[in-house]
Amino acid sequence: xxxxxxxxxxxxxxxxxxxxxxxxxxxxxxxxxxxxxxxxxxxxxxxxxxxxxxxxxxxxxxxxxxxxxxxxxxxxxxxxxxxxxxxxxxxxxxxxxxxxxxxxxxxxxxxxxxxxxxxxxxxxxxxxxxxxxxxxxxxxxxxxxxxxxxxxxxxxxxxxxxxxxxxxxxxxxxxxxxxxxxxxxxxxxxxxxxxxxxxxxxxxxxxxxxxxxxxxxxxxxxxxxxxxxxxxxxxxxxxxxxxxxxxxxxxxxxxxxxxxxxxxxxxxxxxxxxxxxxxxxxxxxxxxxxxxxxxxxxxxxxxxxxxxxxxxxxxxxxxxxxxxxx
Amino acid sequence: xxxxxxxxxxxxxxxxxxxxxxxxxxxxxxxxxxxxxxxxxxxxxxxxxxxxxxxxxxxxxxxxxxxxxxxxxxxxxxxxxxxxxxxxxxxxxxxxxxxxxxxxxxxxxxxxxxxxxxxxxxxxxxxxxxxxxxxxxxxxxxxxxxxxxxxxxxxxxxxxxxxxxxxxxxxxxxxxxxxxxxxxxxxxxxxxxxxxxxxxxxxxxxxxxxxxxxxxxxxxxxxxxxxxxxxxxxxxxxxxxxxxxxxxxxxxxxxxxxxxxxxxxxxxxxxxxxxxxxxxxxxxxxxxxxxxxxxxxxxxxxxxxxxxxxxxxxxxxxxxxxxxxxxxxxxxxxxxxxxxxxxxxxxxxxxxxxxxxxxxxxxxxxxxxxxxxxxxxxxxxxxxxxxxxxxxxxxxxxxxxxxxxxxxxxxxxxxxxxxxxxxxxxxxxxxxxxxxxxxxxxxxxxxxxxxxxxxxxxxxxxxxxxxxxxxxxxxxxxxxxxxxxxxx
Numbered sequence: 115x116x117x118x119x120x121x122x123x124x125x126x127x128x129x130x131x132x133x134x135x136x137x138x139x140x141x142x143x144x145x146x147x148x149x150x151x152x153x154x155x156x157x158x159x160x161x162x163x164x165x166x167x168x169x170x171x172x173x174x175x176x177x178x179x180x181x182x183x184x185x186x187x188x189x190x191x192x193x194x195x196x197x198x199x200x201x202x203x204x205x206x207x208x209x210x211x212x213x214x215x216x217x218x219x220x221x222x223x224x225x226x227x228x229x230x231x232x233x234x235x236x237x238x239x240x241x242x243x244x245x246x247x248x249x250x251x252x253x254x255x256x257x258x259x260x261x262x263x264x265x266x267x268x269x270x271x272x273x274x275x276x277x278x279x280x281x282x283x284x285x286x287x288x289x290x291x292x293x294x295x296x297x298x299x300x301x302x303x304x305x306x307x308x309x310x311x312x313x314x315x316x317x318x319x320x321x322x323x324x325x326x327x328x329x330x331x332x333x334x335x336x337x338x339x340x341x342x343x344x345x346x347x348x349x350x351x352x353x354x355x356x357x358x359x360x361x362x363x364x365x366x367x368x369x370x371x372x373x374x375x376x377x378x379x380x381x382x383x384x385x386x387x388x389x390x391x392x393x394x395x396x397x398x399x400x401x402x403x404x405x406x407x408x409x410x411x412x413x414x415x416x417x418x419x420x421x422x423x424x425x426x427x428x429x430x431x432x433x434x435x436x437x438x439x440x
Numbered sequence: 441x442x443x444x445x446x447x448x449x450x451x452x453x454x455x456x457x458x459x460x461x462x463x464x465x466x467x468x469x470x471x472x473x474x475x476x477x478x479x480x481x482x483x484x485x486x487x488x489x490x491x492x493x494x495x496x497x498x499x500x501x502x503x504x505x506x507x508x509x510x511x512x513x514x515x516x517x518x519x520x521x522x523x524x525x526x527x528x529x530x531x532x533x534x535x536x537x538x539x540x541x542x543x544x545x546x547x548x549x550x551x552x553x554x555x556x557x558x559x560x561x562x563x564x565x566x567x568x569x570x571x572x573x574x575x576x577x578x579x580x581x582x583x584x585x586x587x588x589x590x591x592x593x594x595x596x597x598x599x600x601x602x603x604x605x606x607x608x609x610x611x612x613x614x615x616x617x618x619x620x621x622x623x624x625x626x627x628x629x630x631x632x633x634x635x636x637x638x639x640x641x642x643x644x645x646x647x648x649x650x651x652x653x654x655x656x657x658x659x660x661x662x663x664x665x666x667x668x669x670x671x672x673x674x675x676x677x678x679x680x681x682x683x684x685x686x687x688x689x690x691x692x693x694x695x696x697x698x699x700x701x702x703x704x705x706x707x708x709x710x711x712x713x714x715x716x717x718x719x720x721x722x723x724x725x726x727x728x729x730x731x732x733x734x735x736x737x738x739x740x741x742x743x744x745x746x747x748x749x750x751x752x753x754x755x756x757x758x759x760x761x762x763x764x765x766x767x768x769x770x771x772x773x774x775x776x777x778x779x780x781x782x783x784x785x786x787x788x789x790x791x792x793x794x795x796x797x798x799x800x801x802x803x804x805x806x807x808x809x810x811x812x813x814x815x816x817x818x819x820x821x822x823x824x825x826x827x828x829x830x831x832x833x834x835x836x837x838x839x840x841x842x843x844x845x846x847x848x849x850x851x852x853x854x855x856x857x858x859x860x861x862x863x864x865x866x867x868x869x870x871x872x873x874x875x876x877x878x879x880x881x882x883x884x885x886x887x888x889x890x891x892x893x894x895x896x897x898x899x900x901x902x903x904x905x906x907x908x909x910x911x912x913x914x915x916x917x918x919x920x921x922x923x924x925x926x927x928x
Contacts, residue, residue: 215741
């Protein structure tokens with residue numbers, strides 16, 4: 115079989131987690147954890163588990179990219195390690211750093227014990243010899259401060275590593291990720307290569323597409339695009355998150371959101387905003403959509419004054435349409 | 441099955457989806473994991489592994505359907521000229537199956553299906569089930585046996601033998617069809633048919649006629665096969681040839697009907713540049729310690745310096761002022777340069793465009809409000825058509841926005857510098873030159889034509905940082921790539 119060269123074959127999947135038995139099972143489990151998704155998303159998780167490849171998730175903001183990683187962690191009962199990316203993120207914050215303070219103390223301690231170590235040494239050469247024999251732990255695991263990426267590799271039973279908004283980071287950081295993503299190992303110059311423990315982490319990367327991710331990174335990942343869901347799926351999502359909402363209101367508000375997404379807006383309302391809105395309406399004891407109540411709560415779903423102004427005159431029509439639609 | 445998958449990947453690559461070898465291996469592993477039985481699952485799995493952008497995913501979807509539908513059709517459909525005559529029940533069974541098969545198959549199969557069914561009644565009237573052994577040539581025997589699967593396999597084999605995957609442009613379709621037929625033994629069949637038809641015996645003549653009919657059907661079949669292979673393997677190779685040509689042809693010599701292709705090409709070039717340059721860079725001045733920051737960051741270690749910080753600089757995006765001559769002779773070049781610059785919006789967010797012939801005007805706003813094509817058409821309509829006056833253009837430009845031009849701006853002048861012997865106002869150009877970071881003059885004429893007649897290149901080039909010939913897309917691409925690179 116191809117791919118012998120890959121370091122991945124070194125990891126034997128001794129037993130498959132019962133959850134990952136089939137795509138349908140993954141989907142069902144995700145739904146049990148209140149993450150309603152399409153087959154495509156379930157397939158992605160299934161493949162990521164079996165091929166041990168990172169998933170790069172793209173899509174408009176608020177469609178549940180980060181949520182998927184969180185739910186997967188919950189589902190597989192693994193710890194979630196999260197790394198939020200931002201401009202200027204570097205290896206000292208993402209990978210590891212030396213505990214400089216402790217190293218400083220160590221050198222001071224060393225200085226005090228130096229006399230004992232060197233006691234009776236004749237000449238410079240012998241002193242240096244003794245110093246070498248003393249053993250140097252200045253650069254050793256003890257003084258290593260593990261940051262999220264290294265922490266994820268050291269996790270004994272595997273974990274879910276979420277690298278959030280990777281498009282916000284710099285190009286250099288992306289290159290830093292390559293080694294981890296393809297071989298689940300990092301090289302620390304002073305120590306050597308640190309490999310993942312028995313089970314490598316399941317890695318999720320999310321991107322809002324503010325810039326193109328490099329080909330090298332994409333090549334190492336499965337690529338999942340999550341679009342806005344269709345009406346039926348979104349209704350199920352709202353139902354899963356807020357089961358107490360009346361059916362009629364749920365149908366109407368989801369249709370209304372879908373009408374909004376058709377318009378030319380600066381920022382279309384996302385799923386998370388649909389859910390917020392549903393909560394709001396529930397709180398206001400609304401049992402169906404009416405223009406007045408929509409007008410009062412529109413700022414929950416639209417986040418730009420410009421958008422609110424352009425939608426305002428349309429509210430009555432859109433509400434009517436959402437109520438009437440079959 | 442591995443071959444199928446690698447073939448599919450080849451087809452994807454032909455459709456301009458970039459797939460690396462590593463990804464091919466991933467695809468194989470994925471297919472092994474999910475199996476080939478469930479097509480929907482296979483498709484959604486592969487769509488996670490192979491295409492890595494949204495555009496690619498769309499291409500992948502159509503390509504997958506096309507490819508696997510085509511493959512499925514062949515074995516299922518049996519050539520049922522025999523079947524209908526043999527047993528009615530069998531034919532009935534076949535009916536719906538074929539219907540669904542054709543539905544997924546696409547047009548090529550649909551048409552040939554109908555020709556066969558049309559011809560069937562005549563075969564039934566003749567009421568002579570042709571005996572395969574009556575034909576002497578192997579191809580004739582096979583045709584008379586009429587097993588469609590067998591014929592399909594033969595066509596495939598012959599196709600491979602003549603190297604159908606190397607087909608490049610559509611004019612080669614005929615050649616490849618003929619080669620495949622010949623490889624299958626058409627010549628023998630041909631001579632057999634003419635022999636039979638010349639025979640005195642009416643049964644022989646009828647047999648010859650029947651063979652001829654089946655030969656024509658085979659021809660259709662082969663043509664459809666070549667057509668399909670062409671779509672899979674070649675359309676793109678042909679396009680590559682065309683693209684290469686278009687890149688090097690002079691833009692003014694461009695045919696109207698190629699314009700769409702060129703615009704498409706420009707967009708693709710721009711996309712590539714964006715992919716390469718979209719991240720903002722810092723240049724690190726390695727070796728120059730940022731002393732204050734280093735001291736500040738190391739205070740927590742009792743001023744022992746562990747953590748070094750180097751001087752770095754965020755590279756600013758350039759401001760681009762594009763001044764385009766849109767008079768008759770140069771307007772075509774202006775069109776493509778503006779298309780190019782505005783396709784690069786992600787990398788060059790601050791482009792201001794000016795158009796002039798006799799008078800200069802800013803067209804930036806029109807580009808912001810309208811789609812690209814329309815904005816360009818508007819600019820050409822509004823400012824084109826006059827006699828070129830560079831002097832006036834410099835003066836108006838200076839009056840409009842000399843204050844906005846600074847060290848970080850690049851001024852691009854596109855024009856042939858033919859000023860109809862008017863006043864050039866060189867002192868104004870000099871002012872612009874001194875103020876801006878770079879002033880680049882792009883001349884669509886070949887260098888040998890510069891300084892001939894009323895061309896003023898010699899005079900204007902004194903006040904330019906760079907003068908370039910820019911008559912083909914290749915020139916334009918090189919220039920723009922340079923522009924983006926020096927500024928990132």
